[in-house]
Amino acid sequence: MSLASPSQSAGPASPVINEIGTESSWDSLEYLVDKDSEIPVLTPKSSSSQQPYTFLHWVRMSSLRCHDNAAFTAAMKNPGTRFRAVFIYDPWFESGQKFGLNRWRFLIESLQDLDQSLQAYGTRLYVAKGQPLAVLEKLCSNWNVSSITYQVDKDVNSHLLEESVDALGKELNISVSKFEGHTLYDTKMLLVSHPSLLTFKDFKQILHSIGAPARPTEAPQIPEDTMATYGDDLSLPQEYRIPLLEEVGFSSQESLRTNNLWVGGESVALQRIPEYVSKRMTQSSVFNAETLLDKSSLSPYIRFGCLSVRYFFWTIKDLVADDEKMEEFWKKFASGILSREFFFTVASQVPNFDCYSNNKVCLQLPWDKDVELFEVWRNGKTGFPWIDAAMRQLWKEGWIHHVLRESVATFLTRGDMWISWEYGKKVFWELLLDFETSVSSGCWMKSSGSAFLSGPVEYYCPVTYGIKIDPTGEYIRTYVPELRNFPADYIYCPWMAPVSEQEKAGCRIGTDYPNPIIDHATTGAICSERLRSVMALIHNVNKSEKSSLVPPQLVLPITSQ
Incomplete structure (x- = not known):
């Protein structure tokens, strides 16, 4: 038989990141830069409509956090304007065949955790269903949006959606500001000095010349009067609430299954760091059963953006500092982190990197189909x-x-x-x-x-x-x-x-x-x-x-x- 061919908690005080992303301004906005930060303050002119201007932060599936989130911070640095954070899920993901139960549960828990964090700022997380571009266009009209901020996603082909959102901003005369944050380095900037296809040796040489990545930024300070500052309240319309597992395609019986090993959310991620360090420092350098059964990894939290990879990197680097006893631990940690960066960088160079066909780095082996x-x-x-x-x-x-x-x-x-x-x-x-x-x-x-x-x-x-x-x-x-x-x-x-x-x-x-x-x-x-x-x-x-x-x-x- 043949297979068909497949085609809440703030981070520690730290210097502000030295790259802020890309901004594009339009006639409806004036830009001011906070002297204490390189993250822009986006100040709108007075609105001619009765509804106040809204600064919309588009929450991506790889940016579910408040700490070290330049896009979130930029949108929040506008007192006296209405702020709203929106996560959009496409119905295409509803099938358990495409996005499994554990992944959906972790995502929903992460959204709930982020919503709790946002309530401390006097706002909520709005969750909308639909094709992201269509949803954003509708919200821009309904909410009188004057500015959109978002973190760049590093997934294959995500740039296509981002380019469409940027074009929507131009069409509607709305500012769109995008920021890096899912990797240690801006992969496009790494390739400026080496546009040809990278080998891992090339990659390490580039990083050596650039030096350590920027340190993470703090989460925005919570104002004393959130209502006066952001002009919103804690009520949440029914159509914008976080969905239940039953509402995204799973049965009631499946929804009852728990996975206490991996609970999503920024607050959980930050709490798990000490356990991760403790386990890794005491583990044998040789793989054994204990290694295989260990559940202290933080990789799911980095994938969903509950934990900033920069925050994680610098937490570990500062911990090991010049301690020779921790040299082996640091080598393993750095190896995994840099391999992740390398694959993201190569993927940005190579069209169809996630496919067998038309992928210039992939051997065209004559696979069987059974x-x-x-x-x-x-x-x-x-x-x-x-x-x-x-x-x-x-x-x-x-x-x-x-x-x-x-x-x-x-x-x-x-x-x-x-x-x-x-x-x-x-x-x-x-x-x-x-x-x-x-x-x-x-x-x-x-x-x-x-x-x-x-x-x-x-x-x-x-x-x-x-x-x-x-x-x-x-x-x-x-x-x-x-x-x-x-x-x-x-x-x-x-x-x-x-x-x-x-x-x-x-x-x-x-x-x-x-x-x-x-x-x-x-x-x-x-x-x-x-x-x-x-x-x-x-x-x-x-x-x-x-x-x-x-x-x-x-x-x-x-x-x-």
């Missing part, structure tokens, strides 16, 4: 406990360690199934709390052998790889409960256990847990030979034609995606 194999992988029923445990944890919790992400990605692609990385990426899009298209696409291409490789291709075994990390199978016992009573000798290959051992463990292979869907000894060898043959062919063509079919890239560490 829907049955894909579905057993997707649902954690491959018969390989290491792979199934990871996929089941992903479904249940919405997060897995990067070692497990690399394992399931390699197994689906170049390791055993030889199925395109695009299909796996779509599953991560649905289920993974911290999914970011640019970063995940880069990691999937790396794991599948499609890009970012250097040197010989590593052999991968879904049995021995897990044994090296977790010899007793503690991780498997946690997420594949059918196998919890299997002895360690068979926990990674239960099909090899004698029937007597299976009965003793209370799990018959082939009945209570599936037999392996493939013979790894055979498929693993075939997949490895396929990839080696393609790499050899490319090497020979490049050598004979003195050209490069694949841009040279350095091996990258897999990041949180």
Whole structure:
């Protein structure tokens, strides 16, 4: 059978960020710059209508916070005018097939948390449903909007919507100001000095010449008289309230499922930082079961913008300061953060970076299309406990360690199934709390052998790889409960256990847990030979034609995606 081809709390006092974004003014506004800050104060002329001017802050899915949010601060620095923050969700996201339960729950919790923070400023978070451009045009008319601010989104193709919003501002004679904030650096500015395709080596050299990223900014001060300052009250019309899970496509039974491991929101993110530091400082430098079962990661909060990546970076950097004991911790932390920055930067250079086709950094490998194999992988029923445990944890919790992400990605692609990385990426899009298209696409291409490789291709075994990390199978016992009573000798290959051992463990292979869907000894060898043959062919063509079919890239560490 074939698969269809896929085409509240303020941050600490700190210097103000030294880049403020892009502003465009129109005749209806006069611009003043606060002498104490580089964030502009947008001062409207008097309104001829009875309704006061509104400064609208467009909240994006990657900017759900008050701290280190230049777009939010710019809109708030206008006392005597009405301020409103609006989050817009497109109905396209309502299907659980596209945006999974855990991701929706985390988003809704983050919106609720932001609404609580905004109430301290004397306003609310307005949530509107519809196509963002159409919604913004309607609100501009209904609310007498004179200015729009927003944080630039780094997702693939997000610039298309942003360009349309900027054009709408010109058409309606409204100021539109946009600001950076989802990455440590402005990726476009990084490319000014190096417009050609980046390698990781190039990237590190550019960062070395630029220096450390700007420090985060504080959240705006809460005024004593919020009503007089922002001209709004705490009432919220019914049509602008935050939706329930049942209202975005989930059943009542699904809505009752809880995920206390990952609760969304800025206030939660800031509270979790000490736990993150404590866990990382005491963890072994060698991966083990404790590493796999650790749930202190902050990557979901960075993805949704509940936690500023700059705030996170400088919190850790200031903590480790010149402490040699924390050098290993800092190296791992910086490696992951910079890999994320690298993929965002390359994605901004490469059209179709998230696709197999027409992607100039992606090897055009002749992938197979087998829907049955894909579905057993997707649902954690491959018969390989290491792979199934990871996929089941992903479904249940919405997060897995990067070692497990690399394992399931390699197994689906170049390791055993030889199925395109695009299909796996779509599953991560649905289920993974911290999914970011640019970063995940880069990691999937790396794991599948499609890009970012250097040197010989590593052999991968879904049995021995897990044994090296977790010899007793503690991780498997946690997420594949059918196998919890299997002895360690068979926990990674239960099909090899004698029937007597299976009965003793209370799990018959082939009945209570599936037999392996493939013979790894055979498929693993075939997949490895396929990839080696393609790499050899490319090497020979490049050598004979003195050209490069694949841009040279350095091996990258897999990041949180």
